Amino acid sequence: MKQRRSQRFVWDIDWNLLRTFMVIVQEKGITSAGEKLRLKQPTISNALRRLEGHFDCRLIERRPGIFEVTPAGQRLYAECVALFDSVSGLHTLVHDQPDEVTGRIDMAFASHVVCPLLDDILAEFHRDHPRVTFATSVLSSQEVITSVARKDAAIGVCLLHERNPKLEFQPLYRESFGYFCGRQHRLFGKKGLNVEDLRSEAYVSFKTDQMADALWPIAMLRQQEKFTGPILGTSSHLEEVKRLIIAGFGFGPLPIHVVEDDVRKGFLWRLPPYEEPPEIDVYLTFDPQARRTRAEALLLDRLLTQIDETPLSERTYPSDAV
The missing domain is CATH 3.40.190.10 (Periplasmic binding protein-like II)
Incomplete structure (x- = not known):
């Protein structure tokens, strides 16, 4: 009997329901899953209800302000990821x-x-x-x-x-970071500068420029050198940090080898310290x-x-x- 139910389930299940459930868990919500799949919220909600009906159990606890995947839902999600990982390779497997x-x-x-x-x-x-x-x-x-x-x-x-x-x-790979400013900055083009000249200057950096995050060596240097200027810009993308530095919002850290061309073209100016730069x-x-x-x-x-x-x-x- 149990085997017949299992076989019937395989034929009856709409496989799109599994894909929808996987995206709901990944996006942590019905609304965001709908945006990802370009489907309306009622369609996503109905798909989840149908899937829970197939399994006759709650997969996600959802109440105002609460979204929690149940233990059963977590097990199903892990299998869905493995399933779609296998399916994604079928086309290549057939045609290779x-x-x-x-x-x-x-x-x-x-x-x-x-x-x-x-x-x-x-x-x-x-x-x-x-x-x-x-x-x-x-x-x-x-x-x-x-x-x-x-x-x-x-x-x-x-x-x-x-x-x-x-x-x-x-x-x-490993990259070394240096401090740079743009043409609009008062220190641009000046030689013979010391770290002390930067201490009260406005600062631009990455969101991960924190002691407990990925760019902690830069954060440590900033702390050691007592840079106390206001932070006027942050981003998680290097190009946007560079954009703000070039625009004159303040000085900030950039990978030295990445911006060599910007320095040659006169868009950026290297600032101290020049020895033993932080490495990431x-x-x-x-x-x-x-x-x-x-x-x-x-x-x-x-x-x-x-x-x-x-x-x-x-x-x-x-x-x-x-």
Whole structure:
């Protein structure tokens, strides 16, 4: 009897209900799930009710101000993620030829990742497998981690504060940060400056420039040097921090190798301290348990091999920082 019910369930279930439930949990709400799926809220609510009817149990506790996934819902969500991970690889599995690698690789990057090693690996991979396509997204580092955990992206590149225990993190490269100001700033173009000259100046930085966050070495330097000027701008994206610095909102930290061209063009001016700049590691992250397409597995293996074979000193930018 139990086996017959199980078989009937497989034939009766609308698989779209499972996809909708997975998105509801990921988006932490009915309304946001509707926006993600481009469906109206009543449609999402009805899908959840139907799914709970199929299982004859509550999957999500939802009352005004409360949204909690039940233990049964958590178990179902984990299976939904694994299920859709498998389904996503079916097209490639069917169409792949033994001697030709095809398919699409989704990657998520923190803003303005500049890593010559990574660029060389991708160029070489494209030469070897020209039919593989790539889709990349630029997110905050925390969103990159979430994207990889959800299997929206196969591989991520990001800063790291708190490890997701389900993911693996490998240091991809190390970058040195310096302080910079824009042409509008009163210190632009001045030589012979000391750190003391910055202490009361307005400041622009990243949202993670905190002692308990990913850019803690920068926060520590700011604390040690007693920078007490007002913070006039923050962002989680490097380009926006740079935009505010160039616009004259204040001085702030930027990766030295990333803004070398801006310095040469006269948009930015390097400020002290010049010796022993703060260093930040940027990580490659992936789910070691995820089912990967052939293309994803080949790229990840190539990345990990190059990381293992290349000393960190050769993956530190700028190269004269070591």
